[in-house]
Amino acid sequence: MKLKEGQPIENIVFTATSELSSDLAAYRGKKVVIYFYPKDNTPGCTSESKDFTALHDQFSAKNTVIFGVSRDSLASHEKFKAKFDMPFALISDPDEVFCKHFDVIQLKKFMGKEYMGVVRSTFLIDENGVLEKVWWNVKVKGHAQAVLDTI
Numbered sequence: 001m002k003l004k005e006g007q008p009i010e011n012i013v014f015t016a017t018s019e020l021s022s023d024l025a026a027y028r029g030k031k032v033v034i035y036f037y038p039k040d041n042t043p044g045c046t047s048e049s050k051d052f053t054a055l056h057d058q059f060s061a062k063n064t065v066i067f068g069v070s071r072d073s074l075a076s077h078e079k080f081k082a083k084f085d086m087p088f089a090l091i092s093d094p095d096e097v098f099c100k101h102f103d104v105i106q107l108k109k110f111m112g113k114e115y116m117g118v119v120r121s122t123f124l125i126d127e128n129g130v131l132e133k134v135w136w137n138v139k140v141k142g143h144a145q146a147v148l149d150t151i
Helices: 043-054 054-061 073-084 097-101 143-150
Strands: 015-016 020-023 031-036 066-069 089-092 103-112 113-118 122-125 130-134
Touching: 015 089, 031 043, 031 103, 043 054, 043 143, 054 066, 066 143, 073 089, 089 122, 130 143
Parallel strands: 031 066, 066 089
Antiparallel strands: 015 020, 031 122, 103 113, 122 130
């Protein structure tokens, strides 16, 4: 069942780049952008991450933290983050706990084959831990700016 805007988000513990171990509750008092993407170092995922990186200071000025999430390992995330000098943490979710909570693992098709994969989606959580806005099936071009504009 997909999360709905206006719904409180459960607290989830996560592990991310830069040796960050935390949970969502630690970010109360700030807005949180969580963008889910299929795989490190792929064209669309790289473009999306670079767009959020370019706007990072503007998000920070609006009391907003950003997290990218995929099922890739922490080692893969660390390399991806360093390669593109990302100023925000990437959450590693190989067991799909985060992905399943946000219902982004869905049936996808590629070259005639069906598989379960991450649907590119973004969630904006307000300062009180309530889901403020959801973007499903994100198209990369202009998306990071649209999220910033919403804030």
